[in-house]
Amino acid sequence: MKYAAALQKENDLLREKIAARDTQIAVLNEQLKHLLSKRFGSSSEKISADQLGLFNEAEACVVEVEAAESDSTTVKSYTRKRKPRVTIPDNLPREDIIHDITETEKVCPHDGSTLNIIGSEDHEQLEIIPAKIKVVRHKRLKYACPCCDNHIVTAGKPKQPIEKSIASPSLLAYIAVQKYADALPLYRQSEIFKRIGIELDRTNMANWMVKCGELTQPLINLLIDYLHKPPYIHMDETTLQVLEEPGKTAQSKSYMWVMTSTGPQSVYVFHYADNRGQRVPIELLSAENTSIMVDGYEWYQKACDEYGITRLGCWAHARRKFKEAQNLQKKGKTGKADQALAYIHKLYAIEKKIKDEPPDKRYQVRQEQAKPILDKIKEWLDKSLQSVAPKTKLGIALVYLNNQWDRLIAYLEDGCYPIDNNAAERAIRPFAIGRKNWMFSKSQAGAKASANLYSLIETAKANDLNTYDYLQHIFEELPNAQNVEQIEGLLPWNVQLG
Numbered sequence: 001m002k003y004a005a006a007l008q009k010e011n012d013l014l015r016e017k018i019a020a021r022d023t024q025i026a027v028l029n030e031q032l033k034h035l036l037s038k039r040f041g042s043s044s045e046k047i048s049a050d051q052l053g054l055f056n057e058a059e060a061c062v063v064e065v066e067a068a069e070s071d072s073t074t075v076k077s078y079t080r081k082r083k084p085r086v087t088i089p090d091n092l093p094r095e096d097i098i099h100d101i102t103e104t105e106k107v108c109p110h111d112g113s114t115l116n117i118i119g120s121e122d123h124e125q126l127e128i129i130p131a132k133i134k135v136v137r138h139k140r141l142k143y144a145c146p147c148c149d150n151h152i153v154t155a156g157k158p159k160q161p162i163e164k165s166i167a168s169p170s171l172l173a174y175i176a177v178q179k180y181a182d183a184l185p186l187y188r189q190s191e192i193f194k195r196i197g198i199e200l201d202r203t204n205m206a207n208w209m210v211k212c213g214e215l216t217q218p219l220i221n222l223l224i225d226y227l228h229k230p231p232y233i234h235m236d237e238t239t240l241q242v243l244e245e246p247g248k249t250a251q252s253k254s255y256m257w258v259m260t261s262t263g264p265q266s267v268y269v270f271h272y273a274d275n276r277g278q279r280v281p282i283e284l285l286s287a288e289n290t291s292i293m294v295d296g297y298e299w300y301q302k303a304c305d306e307y308g309i310t311r312l313g314c315w316a317h318a319r320r321k322f323k324e325a326q327n328l329q330k331k332g333k334t335g336k337a338d339q340a341l342a343y344i345h346k347l348y349a350i351e352k353k354i355k356d357e358p359p360d361k362r363y364q365v366r367q368e369q370a371k372p373i374l375d376k377i378k379e380w381l382d383k384s385l386q387s388v389a390p391k392t393k394l395g396i397a398l399v400y401l402n403n404q405w406d407r408l409i410a411y412l413e414d415g416c417y418p419i420d421n422n423a424a425e426r427a428i429r430p431f432a433i434g435r436k437n438w439m440f441s442k443s444q445a446g447a448k449a450s451a452n453l454y455s456l457i458e459t460a461k462a463n464d465l466n467t468y469d470y471l472q473h474i475f476e477e478l479p480n481a482q483n484v485e486q487i488e489g490l491l492p493w494n495v496q497l498g
Helices: 002-040 170-179 188-193 202-215 217-226 279-284 298-307 313-328 338-355 359-382 394-401 407-413 422-438 444-462 467-480 484-486
Strands: 142-144 152-154 232-238 242-244 254-261 266-273 289-294 310-312 441-443
Touching: 142 254, 152 254, 170 422, 170 444, 170 467, 188 202, 202 467, 217 254, 217 266, 217 441, 217 444, 217 467, 232 422, 242 359, 242 444, 242 484, 254 422, 254 444, 266 279, 266 444, 279 298, 279 422, 313 338, 313 394, 338 359, 338 394, 338 422, 359 394, 359 407, 394 444, 422 444, 422 484, 441 444, 444 467
Parallel strands: 232 289, 242 441, 289 310
Antiparallel strands: 142 152, 232 254, 254 266
């Protein structure tokens, strides 16, 4: 009997090991499929029309009445549309090139009469004039007394963004816009300048950008102050490589944080930090902030607790995790990932309908329509957690949804709250695109300058300003600003560009 009991115990242990190994193999296979899907598959998060009614358990054979009563979705047939022709703005200057017939052709062959002009057939083309460099010479006239020769007066001139430099405000704005708005690295710009006959070393240009970043710090401070006032702000962060950081290797990661507030006066502020720790949100936020929309990164929570800030969860992140799980399903199969995506699609459909409504109306509709759907999701979530392995992609998505639940439903509390953090992700995208081209910052000063210039350019774009014209205006006026009121007058919503 003892021998049989020992064998039974050994069998049980072996079965447990085999089950654990099978689970590990399944997780590894899933991870491999996920990596292949990310590398070669579609990145779209759109949901197909045949998934919109998946509100029942995939394993159930009986279709519940609740799903049958869900809103039907009509899929419009595809109609190919002809692309409109490119139109040339009326305000561009025109140069007429006249094409005339010969003198002999100006006589009618039938009766010999001279032909009269009755109009013209016009064809317009866009012509480009490559950038040209010119030198602006500041001549400060000097005057001296003809009698005593002891009194000499020299005319003053406005302060320059970089004193004693050959770089004018227009050149600095041109370089900054090409690098930070158009993602054109300085070494490529150096080659472009060579083609128009000027040698500009990229090291000099990099130093100019650092000085421009330092010059604009007062404006950045005002933008940060402004971000403490809205009812909510978006926050996100992404990696950045800085080669020369004290105590760190060149290969180590640093971070570019972004804060944004959308509305009539949209603000985008980028902030460089050598780490991703909780002290960064604590430094950037204050007790004046009432709520923030962020992803599931936990280091935001310390600032929320310290300042009493409401933390909103991002449904786009939750949806993305279920989309990753869905991509690993066999084609033609439906499962829990499809159910989750169908539920989330319902929430977004509601948001699409009420996006232009005032906050009180949005609050009312969310309570009436979104809250019942969220209650169904929670009930479905609690059941699903009991039957899915937590280390699978689907399990990870379910655990994330469960852990973030209170934050995800917090958008119901106020009609002005957003449902996701897509505004921050859109804000950080230009930086991510630029990073693929210039790859790293050499120094901390360069990283800070990049953060400041990205902030001004993206805020100018969000307020419908021409970024080059705005930066040129800033570099001309900011060195001569004498007080806070004059600096405030340079904020994008206070500037009138001609």
